[in-house]
Amino acid sequence: MKTVLVTGGSRGIGKCVTENLAKDGFNVVLNYNKSEKQAKEIKENLSKQGINIEIYKADVSKREDVKKLVKFALNKFKNIDILINNAGIAKLQMFNDITDEDWNEMINTNLNSVFYTTQEVLPNMIHNKNGCIINISSIWGIVGASCEVAYSVSKAGIDGMTKSLAKELGLSNIRVNSIAPGVIDTEMNSNLDNAIKEQIKDETPLNKIGKPIDIYRCIKWLIEDEFTTGQIISPNGGYVI
Ligand code: NAP
Numbered sequence: 133m134k135t136v137l138v139t140g141g142s143r144g145i146g147k148c149v150t151e152n153l154a155k156d157g158f159n160v161v162l163n164y165n166k167s168e169k170q171a172k173e174i175k176e177n178l179s180k181q182g183i184n185i186e187i188y189k190a191d192v193s194k195r196e197d198v199k200k201l202v203k204f205a206l207n208k209f210k211n212i213d214i215l216i217n218n219a220g221i222a223k224l225q226m227f228n229d230i231t232d233e234d235w236n237e238m239i240n241t242n243l244n245s246v247f248y249t250t251q252e253v254l255p256n257m258i259h260n261k262n263g264c265i266i267n268i269s270s271i272w273g274i275v276g277a278s279c280e281v282a283y284s285v286s287k288a289g290i291d292g293m294t295k296s297l298a299k300e301l302g303l304s305n306i307r308v309n310s311i312a313p314g315v316i317d318t319e320m321n322s323n324l325d326n327a328i329k330e331q332i333k334d335e336t337p338l339n340k341i342g343k344p345i346d347i348y349r350c351i352k353w354l355i356e357d358e359f360t361t362g363q364i365i366s367p368n369g370g371y372v373i
Contacts, residue, residue: 133157133159134214134355135159135205135209135211136158136213137163137253138150138160138218139163139201139218139219139245140164140165140192140220141162141171141218142164142165142170142171143318144344145313145318145347145348146162147174147344148343148345149347150185151178152348154178156352159185160186161186161201161204161205161208161209162175162185163190163219164187164189165190165192165219171187171189175187186204186205186208188200192219192241193245194240198252201249202253211256212253212256212257213262213263214264214265215249215266216266216268216351217250220241220268220320221237221238221242222320223238223280223282224279224280226279227281238283238285238286239285239286239289241286242286242287242290243285243286243293257304257306258301263306263307264354264355265309266309266351266354267291267309267310267311268290268310268347269287269290269291269364270312271314271371273285273286273289273312274288274366275372294362294363298362299362307361309362309365310364310365311347311351311365311366312364312365312366312368313368314366314372315329315342315368316347317341317343329341332371336369336370337370338369346367350367
């Protein structure tokens with residue numbers, strides 16, 4: 133049975149991915165930070181269906197927390213076959229309003245977390261000569277977003293890490309890819325009013341906003357695939373082509 137570690141699995145995309153991979157028969161470690169109640173509910177609901185998952189609180193923006201998270205996962209399941217770097221935050225603000233604190237929080241949470249988790253998990257994957265790392269970036273890392281400079285930089289950084297690491301780790305049979313979603317209907321976008329959502333829909337060739345399940349399907353494909361690495365795959369309804 134393969135083991136998958138999902139960061140930020142308590143809500144939104146991470147919740148959907150965690151639940152579905154658990155139902156698919158993977159050993160799952162769900163990481164959460166602030167949403168303990170939601171994480172426990174996910175575990176309980178799955179348990180009612182006869183499925184066991186492990187949950188672990190860790191702030192992935194902190195190296196020490198990540199060390200403990202990875203140690204916990206390895207103690208439970210011996211290996212980590214798949215790492216899904218999903219945890220992230222977003223903040224809308226004008227570039228000149230970004231404080232050092234805002235900037236560091238964004239980079240620590242969205243980008244440095246991927247550096248930490250990947251470094252902590254890699255010795256196990258390299259030892260096994262097998263691994264699949266999936267980083268959730270964003271279309272805004274590809275095309276840039278006004279009033280989301282820090283966010284866009286953090287996601288572009290992830291894509292740079294994906295491409296470089298794929299080259300470094302290919303001979304160890306470790307695949308590294310990014311999924312760069314378009315707009316997905318989660319709490320992260322709860323600040324968008326309906327008019328803006330309609331406008332995004334109108335500008336999207338498939339005329340819809342994405343759902344977390346769209347990202348799960350892409351992840352499932354990347355887990356099963358054996359010839360894709362270093363790619364930035366963007367499920368976005370055609371919004372960015
Ligand atoms: P969401 O609904 O706001 O959920 C964010 C998740 O990240 C939560 O489970 C949260 O956990 C976790 N998280 C945040 N900071 C964390 C930290 N320091 N340590 C551990 N976990 C942390 O957002 P979402 O829409 O599902 O986004 C998931 C990923 O997709 C993010 O990386 C986001 O940038 C990316 N993305 C989203 C969209 C979109 O339109 N929704 C588009 C492109 C990319 P707690 O609540 O437990 O703290």
